[in-house]
Amino acid sequence: MARQNIYDNETFFSEYRKLREREVNANNLFELPTLFANLPDLEGKRILDLGCGSGERCKDYIKRGAAKVTGIDISEKMLAAAEKENSDPKITYIKMPMEDIGSLKEEFDVVISSLALHYVEDFRGVTESVYRLLSEGGIFLFSQEHPLATCFSGTYDRWTRDENGRKIYANIADYCVERRNDSTWFVEGVQRYHRMFSTIVNTLVNSGFKILKMDEPYPTEELVQKYPEYYDLYHKPDFLFVKVQK
Amino acid sequence: MARQNIYDNETFFSEYRKLREREVNANNLFELPTLFANLPDLEGKRILDLGCGSGERCKDYIKRGAAKVTGIDISEKMLAAAEKENSDPKITYIKMPMEDIGSLKEEFDVVISSLALHYVEDFRGVTESVYRLLSEGGIFLFSQEHPLATCFSGTYDRWTRDENGRKIYANIADYCVERRNDSTWFVEGVQRYHRMFSTIVNTLVNSGFKILKMDEPYPTEELVQKYPEYYDLYHKPDFLFVKVQK
Numbered sequence: 001m002a003r004q005n006i007y008d009n010e011t012f013f014s015e016y017r018k019l020r021e022r023e024v025n026a027n028n029l030f031e032l033p034t035l036f037a038n039l040p041d042l043e044g045k046r047i048l049d050l051g052c053g054s055g056e057r058c059k060d061y062i063k064r065g066a067a068k069v070t071g072i073d074i075s076e077k078m079l080a081a082a083e084k085e086n087s088d089p090k091i092t093y094i095k096m097p098m099e100d101i102g103s104l105k106e107e108f109d110v111v112i113s114s115l116a117l118h119y120v121e122d123f124r125g126v127t128e129s130v131y132r133l134l135s136e137g138g139i140f141l142f143s144q145e146h147p148l149a150t151c152f153s154g155t156y157d158r159w160t161r162d163e164n165g166r167k168i169y170a171n172i173a174d175y176c177v178e179r180r181n182d183s184t185w186f187v188e189g190v191q192r193y194h195r196m197f198s199t200i201v202n203t204l205v206n207s208g209f210k211i212l213k214m215d216e217p218y219p220t221e222e223l224v225q226k227y228p229e230y231y232d233l234y235h236k237p238d239f240l241f242v243k244v245q246k
Numbered sequence: 247m248a249r250q251n252i253y254d255n256e257t258f259f260s261e262y263r264k265l266r267e268r269e270v271n272a273n274n275l276f277e278l279p280t281l282f283a284n285l286p287d288l289e290g291k292r293i294l295d296l297g298c299g300s301g302e303r304c305k306d307y308i309k310r311g312a313a314k315v316t317g318i319d320i321s322e323k324m325l326a327a328a329e330k331e332n333s334d335p336k337i338t339y340i341k342m343p344m345e346d347i348g349s350l351k352e353e354f355d356v357v358i359s360s361l362a363l364h365y366v367e368d369f370r371g372v373t374e375s376v377y378r379l380l381s382e383g384g385i386f387l388f389s390q391e392h393p394l395a396t397c398f399s400g401t402y403d404r405w406t407r408d409e410n411g412r413k414i415y416a417n418i419a420d421y422c423v424e425r426r427n428d429s430t431w432f433v434e435g436v437q438r439y440h441r442m443f444s445t446i447v448n449t450l451v452n453s454g455f456k457i458l459k460m461d462e463p464y465p466t467e468e469l470v471q472k473y474p475e476y477y478d479l480y481h482k483p484d485f486l487f488v489k490v491q492k
Contacts, residue, residue, distance in 0.1 A: 148394075148421065156415060160406065169402060169417040175394065176464040176480045197443050198460040198486075211457040214444040218422040234422045240444075 003097045004119050004191050007053070007075035015186035017054075017081075024227065027115075030217040031143055031239050032057075035114055038213065038243050040139045042066045045109040048133065050098045050126075050142070051116025055082030058091045061112075070106070072096040102129040109135050113142040115239070118150060118192045121180070123200070127207040134246040140209065146216060146240045150194035151175045154183070159232070170236035200242065209244035216240055249343045250365050250437050253299070253321035261432035263300075263327075270473065273361075276463040277389055277485050278303075281360055284459065284489050286385045288312045291355040294379065296344050296372075296388070297362025301328030304337045307358075316352070318342040348375040355381050359388040361485070364396060364438045367426070369446070373453040380492040386455065392462060392486045396440035397421045400429070405478070416482035446488065455490035462486055 043065035052071030152158040153173035289311035298317030398404040399419035
């Protein structure tokens with residue numbers, strides 16, 4: 001199956017880094033706070049970070065008391081940034097696609113993945129491998145693009161706007177058709193896999209996991225007053241979080 | 247909290263009955279087959295049907311070997327039809343809103359509800375009562391209107407159509423705003439409660455349930471060739487099924 005490595009595209013890499021460096025972005029406002037709010041106690045735990053990128057989160061897990069963190073990523077550029085900016089004696093960075101984690105020989109107590117699983121075609125294969133790698137009672141916490149954010153049509157805009165340009169609703173096409181959705185994000189041909197809610201839930205349950213919690217973060221009223229452009233997230237949230245247990 | 251009894255509205259009742267009597271309808275094509283496919287073995291089991299309507303399903307559960315079935319409904323007209331058309335020595339029909347099942351004194355092995363829970367404001371109260379009424383290991387299986395079907399805006403049409411009138415996408419508004427959505431279905435002011443996926447899942451988990459399976463049924467290609475009007479369900483499914491265990 002396809003293993004996408006868009007983060008090693010020169011343009012994508014530099015544009016993505018710029019986006020994440022902006023102080024106000026959806027990751028800082030919604031994604032990371034929800035991720036950290038859902039973390040179990042990391043004290044003394046062995047952590048695996050799937051799609052660790054430039055390693056900021058791996059460093060955070062160490063600060064929260066993790067005994068060791070293994071960060072894997074498919075992108076050489078991202079890992080070079082991680083080694084340079086977020087190295088630590090307790091962190092090991094490995095260049096590896098998520099689809100290959102079955103080859104890891106260690107056991108982990110917590111597996112975390114931030115906004116990476118929508119790039120994976122073989123979701124079932126990854127969840128089964130995560131289950132095998134986890135210790136009994138271990139936690140798998142991940143975020144991904146929300147299923148309403150991956151089911152637009154290439155032919156139409158994702159939004160319908162009023163005469164003032166305000167987004168009045170999201171245009172949802174073929175929610176029930178699971179597929180690869182190619183789109184342009186910094187560069188052409190970024191591949192995301194659209195999966196229905198029920199597929200995500202059933203795949204995890206069939207892999208042996210117990211569902212603990214789901215989150216679809218959206219802005220507070222206070223935040224929308226400060227950044228009115230984020231009202232759109234009420235129509236169609238950007239992120240889905242799932243927390244499950246072995 | 248509000249307890250809606252729209253089924254006792256004269257017009258609603260007769261129009262709804264006509265709809266369900268049509269051989270080809272979404273209930274017969276998708277809802278009921280998915281419900282029956284997800285049923286556990288009913289042999290010798292004690293069943294509670296929340297929102298039993300005119301009792302067809304209660305009769306089916308008896309045919310599948312259930313020891314006894316209790317059907318509750320808020321609508322007198324529906325229960326009168328049930329007594330007339332689907333009475334059985336093993337079935338007891340009780341006029342009771344779903345919100346009041348906490349007052350039942352019996353234990354049940356399986357609780358089933360077909361397309362009724364979206365009428366309930368206090369979803370959490372009902373799931374907690376169901377948990378208490380179930381025997382250990384008991385199953386709660388329900389269908390409801392799909393969360394994408396309950397988050398349209400009253401101001402806009404639910405669909406955007408092309409020049410030939412074909413529905414090209416569903417118009418999703420305020421998915422993240424949980425609310426009562428009043429709409430016209432046979433009569434004005436039919437009240438449905440919109441809840442996000444995560445709310446449904448988290449409410450069940452917090453009530454003590456283990457998630458076993460979710461379903462969002464949509465038509466097969468064969469069926470769409472026969473009834474092209476059902477292609478719309480690919481954009482926005484009508485029904486959500488959840489199967490959980492105590």
